[in-house]
Amino acid sequence: MNVGLRYEYTSVPWEVGNRMARPADQGSLYGTFVVNPDPLWKADYLNFAPRFGLAADLGHKTTFRGGFGIFDNMIPTVYPDQDLVNFPLASENYMLNAPYSLSPSPVSLPPLTSTSGQVIAGNGNTKTIPANTPVNLAPYAAILGNLFVDDPSDAMRNGYTMNGNVTLEHEFPGSIAVSAAYVANIGVSLYNQWYPNAYGGAESQYTPYSNITPGLGEMQVFYNGGHSTYHALQAQARRVSRSHGIQFQANYTWAKNMTDADSVWNTGATNMQDPNCLKCEYAPASYNIVQRFVANFEYDLPLGNWHSLDRLPKRLTQGWGFLGIFQAQTGYPFTIGSPYGTVQYGVGGSNRAFYVRKAPPSFRKAGCGPQFFSDSVIGISQDNYCVNSDATNANAVGTGYWTIPTITSPVPNVVSVMPGPGTQGRDTYTGPGWSNLDFSVVKDTKITETKSLQFRAEFFNLFNQVMFSTPGATVGPSGFGIITSTQNGTNDREIQFGLRFIF
Numbered sequence: 001m002n003v004g005l006r007y008e009y010t011s012v013p014w015e016v017g018n019r020m021a022r023p024a025d026q027g028s029l030y031g032t033f034v035v036n037p038d039p040l041w042k043a044d045y046l047n048f049a050p051r052f053g054l055a056a057d058l059g060h061k062t063t064f065r066g067g068f069g070i071f072d073n074m075i076p077t078v079y080p081d082q083d084l085v086n087f088p089l090a091s092e093n094y095m096l097n098a099p100y101s102l103s104p105s106p107v108s109l110p111p112l113t114s115t116s117g118q119v120i121a122g123n124g125n126t127k128t129i130p131a132n133t134p135v136n137l138a139p140y141a142a143i144l145g146n147l148f149v150d151d152p153s154d155a156m157r158n159g160y161t162m163n164g165n166v167t168l169e170h171e172f173p174g175s176i177a178v179s180a181a182y183v184a185n186i187g188v189s190l191y192n193q194w195y196p197n198a199y200g201g202a203e204s205q206y207t208p209y210s211n212i213t214p215g216l217g218e219m220q221v222f223y224n225g226g227h228s229t230y231h232a233l234q235a236q237a238r239r240v241s242r243s244h245g246i247q248f249q250a251n252y253t254w255a256k257n258m259t260d261a262d263s264v265w266n267t268g269a270t271n272m273q274d275p276n277c278l279k280c281e282y283a284p285a286s287y288n289i290v291q292r293f294v295a296n297f298e299y300d301l302p303l304g305n306w307h308s309l310d311r312l313p314k315r316l317t318q319g320w321g322f323l324g325i326f327q328a329q330t331g332y333p334f335t336i337g338s339p340y341g342t343v344q345y346g347v348g349g350s351n352r353a354f355y356v357r358k359a360p361p362s363f364r365k366a367g368c369g370p371q372f373f374s375d376s377v378i379g380i381s382q383d384n385y386c387v388n389s390d391a392t393n394a395n396a397v398g399t400g401y402w403t404i405p406t407i408t409s410p411v412p413n414v415v416s417v418m419p420g421p422g423t424q425g426r427d428t429y430t431g432p433g434w435s436n437l438d439f440s441v442v443k444d445t446k447i448t449e450t451k452s453l454q455f456r457a458e459f460f461n462l463f464n465q466v467m468f469s470t471p472g473a474t475v476g477p478s479g480f481g482i483i484t485s486t487q488n489g490t491n492d493r494e495i496q497f498g499l500r501f502i503f
Contacts, residue, residue, distance in 0.1 A: 002053040008072050010158070012043050013080040018129045020083035022151035023209055023219060025196070029132060031212030033147075035112075035120060038131035040080055041156040047072045049160070061171040068164040073191065079152040079222045110139045137215030146200075146210070146217025153223035159189035175241040181234045190226030192261035195219060195275035202346035206276070218346075225278050226261035228285070245300030245321075250293070257288040273426075275345055283426040284333045290430075292329040298322070319444035328435035333427035334470040431470035434487065437462045456498040464493035 014020075018036040053067040112120045115134040137147055162185070169179035197219040198206035209216050232255035239247050260281040274280050301320040439462045443455040467487045 001055075002051070004051040006049040006051065008047045008049070008074065009043075009045060010074045012039050012041060013077060014038070014040065015084060017126045018131075019085055019126050020080070021085045021135070022083045022154075023149060023213070023216065023221075024132070025153045025155050025221070025223075027154075029134065031209045032115075032134045033137055033149075033213045033216055035085075035133045035135055036126075036129045036131050037083070037154060039154075040083065041075075041152065041154050044158045047074075047158055047160075063169050064167070065169070066164075066166040068162070071161050071163065073159040073161065073189075075152075075156060075158060075191070079156070079191075082151050082222070109143065112136075113139075135213075137213055139215075141215030141217075146215055148217055149197075149219040149221070151219075151221060153221050156191075156223055157189060159187070159191060159224045159226075162186040162188070171240065175239060175243060177236075177238050177240050179236045181236075183230070183232045183234055185228075185230040187226065187228035187259070189224040190228060190259075190261060191222060191224050191264050192226035192278070193220055193222055193264060194225065194278055195272065196221055198275045198344075199346035202275075203344055206345055222264070226259065227282070228257070228259035228261070230255065230257045232256075245302060246298075248295065248297040250295040253289075253292045255288075255290065255292075257285040258282060259285045262286050273345075281426055283428070286333055286427060288333055288427070290330045292327075294325070294327050296323075296325045315445050319442075319446070321442045321444075323440040323442060325438045326436070328433070330433040331431035332470060333430050334473050335426050336429060337474050429473075432468040432483070434465065434467035436465060436467070451501070451503045454498075454500040454502060456500070458496050458498070460494040460496075461491060462493065 020037055020040065021033065021035045022037055023033050024030055024037070049070045049072055051067075051069040054065065056064045058064055111122060113136050114120055115136050117136075120133060120135065121129055141147065165181055165183045167179055167181035169177060171177045195218065197209040197216065200218050204211060209219060232253055235252045236250065238249040260278050260283075262285050272278065272281055299322045301322065303317040303320055439459045441457045445453045445455075447453060468483045469485045469487050471483045
């Protein structure tokens with residue numbers, strides 16, 4: 001048995017020139033854009049991380065193992081770096097959709113002032129800026145547009161994960177060891193991003209920061225509101241000894257990985273449908289693999305013991321072997337989305353998609369071929385939607401299997417086209433699974449006591465199996481539902497030969 005306790009502390013960063021700036025997320029200054037925020041966030045002194053481990057011999061070649069631990073996630077310095085600005089106001093805080101031309105256009109910016117009208121660092125010495133000085137952004141927004149903010153929240157805290165497992169292992173006759181394990185990994189207060197001021201063009205009831213600080217636009221804020229759970233059954237069978245020239249190992253995992261934030265900058269954080277509802281994004285992680293099987297084997301062919309080959313030279317019949325690695329797994333989840341934003345929450349800089357409305361999985365309409373999604377998926381009438389490639393309609397664009405309403409704005413009229421955000425969740429569909437076999441034939445030829453020659457014939461992706469990527473997931477007239485590529489890192493069949501001299 002092992003029992004331990006780990007303690008960690010990381011101090012809160014500060015900037016020697018008082019040149020940090022960001023909106024306040026709590027307290028009396030909530031919603032106010034301030035220069036020289038102090039403190040950047042509150043120090044966390046409670047990072048106690050207990051560890052526990054146990055191993056027991058149950059007898060009869062059976063063992064039990066288990067462990068549990070809490071692991072702190074310290075706040076990386078890349079987050080406070082986002083706050084650093086150069087005056088009058090630049091760096092990570094920038095203007096979204098600022099005017100652009102091929103020729104330089106002189107712009108005269110007014111001095112940066114506080115909300116009380118005082119010039120901030122007018123003498124160029126930023127060290128004189130008082131802590132938590134509110135800034136008047138309206139003069140800048142009038143010239144360059146609303147300020148886009150990419151900053152950590154002052155409510156950040158250290159996140160942590162809880163890891164645990166229990167394993168039972170037994171060795172059966174024939175030197176075959178079999179084990180079964182339950183593994184859990186729970187992430188609490190994980191770092192991610194949210195948009196407390198909604199997206200560009202959102203309705204005012206969803207932009208409280210802009211209402212308090214005019215000129216403040218879309219806000220991409222780091223904080224620790226993410227949560228994840230991973231539960232898995234992991235089984236293994238392996239040949240302990242190399243008797244009879246056979247050695248193998250096989251592993252199977254049946255798992256479920258749920259989260260509301262795949263990563264700090266990824267789906268569930270930057271692509272939230274409702275920018276104020278992170279828990280609404282709770283779904284299978286984009287990297288969730290429900291089932292995975294991996295096996296490897298090695299077999300020494302006993303050709304030298306076959307009586308039918310006794311007349312052949314031993315150097316020709318001995319030293320042959322087969323090796324292989326086989327992998328198979330289910331596909332990755334993906335989300336069906338729309339190319340539009342919403343009237344309520346607006347449209348982000350990357351025209352973030354919101355999810356389509358849930359529909360029956362399959363049906364057929366008179367005069368059309370089979371459809372995977374119903375008309376309600378893209379919120380238009382049956383007259384504007386048909387899989388007949390010859391159909392035309394003045395209110396639709398595109399041809400082929402998918403047509404969508406003609407929209408001149410990235411935000412359609414929410415009543416006539418999209419009756420509110422879609423109801424379908426994130427990662428509700430699963431892409432294609434795949435399998436692969438790498439196989440080798442090896443011949444070792446003894447030359448002398450210390451020297452030998454090895455010949456190898458290796459076949460990567462022996463059966464030339466195609467590993468498809470996920471289909472196009474944005475509803476529209478081009479590419480939706482169509483697989484256009486294979487998965488990254490996969491190859492077609494490759495054959496190579498090798499000769500190695502061992503001495």
